[in-house]
Amino acid sequence: xxxxxxxxxxxxxxxxxxxxxxxxxxxxxxxxxxxxxxxxxxxxxxxxxxxxxxxxxxxxxxxxxxxxxxxxxxxxxxxxxxxxxxxxxxxxxxxxxxxxxxxxxxxxxxxxxxxxxxxxxxxxxxxxxxxxxxxxxxxxxxxxxxxxxxxxxxxxxxxxxxxxxxxxxxxxxxxxxxxxxxxxxxxxxxxxxxxxxxxxxxxxxxxxxxxxxxxxxxxxxxxxxxxxxxxxxxxxxxxxxxxxxxxxxxxxxxxxxxxxxxxxxxxxxxxxxxxxxxxxxxxxxxxxxxxxxxxxxxxxxxxxxxxxxxxxxxxxxxxxxxxxxxxxxxxxxxxxxxxxxxxxxxxxxxxxxxxxxxxxxxxxxxxxxxxxxxxxxxxxxxxxx
Amino acid sequence: xxxxxxxxxxxxxxxxxxxxxxxxxxxxxxxxxxxxxxxxxxxxxxxxxxxxxxxxxxxxxxxxxxxxxxxxxxxxxxxxxxxxxxxxxxxxxxxxxxxxxxxxxxxxxxxxxxxxxxxxxxxxxxxxxxxxxxxxxxxxxxxxxxxxxxxxxxxxxxxxxxxxxxxxxxxxxxxxxxxxxxxxxxxxxxxxxxxxxxxxxxxxxxxxxxxxxxxxxxxxxxxxxxxxxxxxxxxxxxxxxxxxxxxxxxxxxxxxxxxxxxxxxxxxxxxxxxxxxxxxxxxxxxxxxxxxxxxxxxxxxxxxxxxxxxxxxxxxxxxxxxxxxxxxxxxxxxxxxxxxxxxxxxxxxxxxxxxxxxxxxxxxxxxxxxx
Numbered sequence: 001x002x003x004x005x006x007x008x009x010x011x012x013x014x015x016x017x018x019x020x021x022x023x024x025x026x027x028x029x030x031x032x033x034x035x036x037x038x039x040x041x042x043x044x045x046x047x048x049x050x051x052x053x054x055x056x057x058x059x060x061x062x063x064x065x066x067x068x069x070x071x072x073x074x075x076x077x078x079x080x081x082x083x084x085x086x087x088x089x090x091x092x093x094x095x096x097x098x099x100x101x102x103x104x105x106x107x108x109x110x111x112x113x114x115x116x117x118x119x120x121x122x123x124x125x126x127x128x129x130x131x132x133x134x135x136x137x138x139x140x141x142x143x144x145x146x147x148x149x150x151x152x153x154x155x156x157x158x159x160x161x162x163x164x165x166x167x168x169x170x171x172x173x174x175x176x177x178x179x180x181x182x183x184x185x186x187x188x189x190x191x192x193x194x195x196x197x198x199x200x201x202x203x204x205x206x207x208x209x210x211x212x213x214x215x216x217x218x219x220x221x222x223x224x225x226x227x228x229x230x231x232x233x234x235x236x237x238x239x240x241x242x243x244x245x246x247x248x249x250x251x252x253x254x255x256x257x258x259x260x261x262x263x264x265x266x267x268x269x270x271x272x273x274x275x276x277x278x279x280x281x282x283x284x285x286x287x288x289x290x291x292x293x294x295x296x297x298x299x300x301x302x303x304x305x306x307x308x309x310x311x312x313x314x315x316x317x318x319x320x321x322x323x324x325x326x327x328x329x330x331x332x333x334x335x336x337x338x339x340x341x342x343x344x345x346x347x348x349x350x351x352x353x354x355x356x357x358x359x360x361x362x363x364x365x366x367x368x369x370x371x372x373x374x375x376x377x378x379x380x381x382x383x384x385x
Numbered sequence: 386x387x388x389x390x391x392x393x394x395x396x397x398x399x400x401x402x403x404x405x406x407x408x409x410x411x412x413x414x415x416x417x418x419x420x421x422x423x424x425x426x427x428x429x430x431x432x433x434x435x436x437x438x439x440x441x442x443x444x445x446x447x448x449x450x451x452x453x454x455x456x457x458x459x460x461x462x463x464x465x466x467x468x469x470x471x472x473x474x475x476x477x478x479x480x481x482x483x484x485x486x487x488x489x490x491x492x493x494x495x496x497x498x499x500x501x502x503x504x505x506x507x508x509x510x511x512x513x514x515x516x517x518x519x520x521x522x523x524x525x526x527x528x529x530x531x532x533x534x535x536x537x538x539x540x541x542x543x544x545x546x547x548x549x550x551x552x553x554x555x556x557x558x559x560x561x562x563x564x565x566x567x568x569x570x571x572x573x574x575x576x577x578x579x580x581x582x583x584x585x586x587x588x589x590x591x592x593x594x595x596x597x598x599x600x601x602x603x604x605x606x607x608x609x610x611x612x613x614x615x616x617x618x619x620x621x622x623x624x625x626x627x628x629x630x631x632x633x634x635x636x637x638x639x640x641x642x643x644x645x646x647x648x649x650x651x652x653x654x655x656x657x658x659x660x661x662x663x664x665x666x667x668x669x670x671x672x673x674x675x676x677x678x679x680x681x682x683x684x685x686x687x688x689x690x691x692x693x694x695x696x697x698x699x700x701x702x703x704x705x706x707x708x709x710x711x712x713x714x715x716x717x718x719x720x721x722x723x724x725x726x727x728x729x730x731x732x733x734x735x736x737x738x739x740x741x742x743x744x745x746x747x748x749x750x751x752x753x754x755x756x
Binding site for chain 2 (some may be wrong): 031032035036038040042051052053054055056057218234235307312363364365366367368369370371372374
């Protein structure tokens with residue numbers, strides 16, 4: 001390749017020519033403040049949904065999902081409980097506290113190390129109830145099946161559903177079956193809805209985070225998402241990582257039992273990972289958070305795959321991990337409670353809630369510097385350089 | 386992870402940060418540009434600017450290969466993707482970059498067959514698996530990724546994969562640097578040289594920076610210790626009155642570069658007379674196209690491509706932000722017409738661009754001491 005023989009200098013765009021020499025310019029600091037103010041205002045507004053088509057980012061759990069939900073669904077549908085955007089709606093019927101939620105499952109491949117779509121469909125919905133402080137009572141099960149699906153594949157998923165339901169102590173009480181033409185539904189999609197009974201020990205709310213609260217994580221992060229990525233075999237990486245899919249009720253039960261009054265909020269860190277949960281709650285409670293990266297447990301195989309693919313495990317999906325916000329007095333007891341639950345032995349205290357700057361999650365990196373852990377913009381796609 | 390954790394040692398980091406603090410002249414403000422987007426990424430990931438004294442400022446350079454692709458070229462890619470029978474393949478980051486009317490991700494949602502690949506060889510494999518379709522690879526990147534595109538094209542030729550072609554948007558690092566340096570209002574004191582690019586081109590192509598423009602260059606690796614070490618090396622050059630190209634990344638970068646890779650590139654590519662950069666305008670001899678010998682694999686020759694130039698909005702001041710002349714918030718369109726959701730210039734496109742970073746984190750930078 002020949003050396004470049006010439007270059008064209010950059011054309012410097014004119015600087016503010018409309019503002020003539022007589023117009024006084026605001027001092028930089030005033031102007032900077034003003035612009036930061038404009039950004040603040042724009043951020044505080046409910047997002048508008050202006051996209052012409054739905055793309056994959058709308059399902060990734062990040063900013064695009066938020067735009068869709070807050071810009072289209074809530075204005076049309078969100079009168080009461082929906083507007084709170086919790087993992088499950090909670091309400092009272094004849095003096096009995098109940099929680100209700102729904103979720104759909106479209107994972108590809110259907111089976112992966114550590115689990116399958118049927119197991120997810122039970123645990124995912126049980127967990128949405130659990131982190132709302134409710135023990136699952138009953139689930140509905142809707143199946144959308146692709147023409148040509150092998151009966152044995154379906155049978156093994158039905159068995160997986162039965163086993164997961166038995167493990168979680170929940171009954172499947174209603175169902176529906178639809179079949180669509182070959183080429184649709186990728187084998188099968190599953191939708192479950194669940195009703196749970198609110199535990200009287202639980203006083204949980206996403207707006208109740210208080211400066212000083214400790215942030216507890218129930219185990220290592222990123223295992224489910226990494227297991228799925230590896231199972232798709234697109235990367236030719238040879239590592240064994242298992243999905244962490246499990247019912248979180250035992251962990252919630254232990255937390256409520258030993259630290260109930262100190263417990264402010266619980267979330268399961270599914271799509272978008274722990275980082276998305278922290279950002280959502282920092283906004284909801286108008287607090288900031290400081291996470292100690294070195295304290296976050298990550299399996300070495302997950303860390304290695306994330307390193308190669310240029311992904312931060314904090315943004316990778318989990319299916320059996322919760323984040324708990326506990327007041328300082330209850331933190332030690334809550335951590336001990338979590339660690340006593342099978343599957344949560346690696347639970348850790350990963351940071352604290354602060355007051356300023358509100359809505360922001362900061363990370364103290366393992367190397368010592370601090371940075372912002374932002375909301376996810378789209379799917380965590382690998383970087384190219 | 387062995388050979389990685391050693392370069393992320395917080396203890397050693399504190400030592401080097403201490404050396405940097407000792408090396409800065411009080412009252413002097415230093416601006417260093419990290420040329421490569423990979424460095425910018427590490428600086429954010431490890432919070433490196435948080436470890437630097439307030440008078441050492443890092444300016445993010447033009448080295449993010451995704452962000453510099455102009456709107457017109459994204460539009461061309463989308464037009465190609467919409468043609469009958471075409472499977473359009475590109476790297477994941479590229480799918481989000483906005484053209485004048487949406488991104489490749491939007492084109493995918495509108496029905497185009499756009500697929501994300503992790504290497505050009507994946508695209509070639511898709512071509513072999515779909516012999517009745519035309520598979521186009523959108524090749525982007527600096528000298529770092531150009532050799533793998535070149536090798537893929539050679540393989541496509543050798544294996545006679547007739548339905549594979551490449552829309553080449555590779556760029557070279559030296560011309561934009563020269564254009565930056567040539568500008569009379571440049572306010573930079575030194576450069577953190579691009580480690581990945583240098584693995585291919587070596588250290589020699591950067592010698593003109595100290596020789597012709599009197600600015601030190603230290604080629605650096607991508608771990609946090611590498612970057613801190615490089616900053617301390619630049620400061621030492623400034624303090625002792627030296628001005629040269631130094632190689633911090635000797636464990637990977639040979640001074641002469643990778644001759645085999647350069648040979649393959651010379652065979653497959655040739656320089657375009659000029660290439661447009663988002664936010665920077667046209668820069669001569671800064672882009673690559675397929676050489677005459679490989680013209681039959683050139684997607685722009687195989688298909689009708691609109692090739693329309695979409696002008697960057699006049700108000701965009703990316704050039705000045707990159708030169709360190711103005712701060713992101715001083716740009717006329719920052720935060721109003723140009724936001725991360727609807728970016729205009731290169732600095733706002735990637736989350737690591739100077740403007741996007743300031744938009745998202747500027748408030749944190751101001752309130753650093755609060756937490």
